[in-house]
Amino acid sequence: MEATVETTTTAKAGKYLTFILGDEYYGIPVLKVREIIRLVPITLVPQMPEFIKGVVNLRGKIIPVVDLRLRFQLPNVQDTERTCIVVVQVAMAGRNHTAMGLIVDAVEEVINIAPGDIEETPDFGTKLDTEYLLGMAKVKGKVKALLDIDRVIAADALSHVTQS
DSSP: OHHHHHHHHHHHOEEEEEEEETTEEEEEEGGGEEEEEEOOOOBOOTTOOTTEEEEEEETTEEEEEEEHHHHTTOOOOOOOTTOEEEEEEEEOTTSOEEEEEEEESEEEEEEEEOGGGEEOOOOOOTTSOOTTEEEEEEETTEEEEEEOHHHHHOSHHHHTTSOO
């Protein structure tokens, strides 16, 4: 059993872009990140779930924007000068990769996380869905939740946003 855990954490090791939502720290694999842009005006799209803020025009390409605070059911806060949009490439079910924007409170840094610094996601019980977590990283005395951004973003609620 121990070899399985070691193999899994080794596969998850690597470079992550870390960011902040409130007082919590998160990381996404840097290979999923396309760019980081300042917060720009977002065009609202009617009848979308609350966490889908709308779309932005990024150099001629329309990009859906998700507020990760609302997606994770965190309290909404006032945007600051550090609030930004992280543009990621996500795999949508039955489609190629799609660019999506994620509103975060602040980008922290790009770090290299070693296999020994990653632990499997704890078992919180049967009522909580933790499938969107790759694991928990221990970095500089803080715990950072490593996100499987494809699972966070590619939910059924988002599938109709990226339809052509």
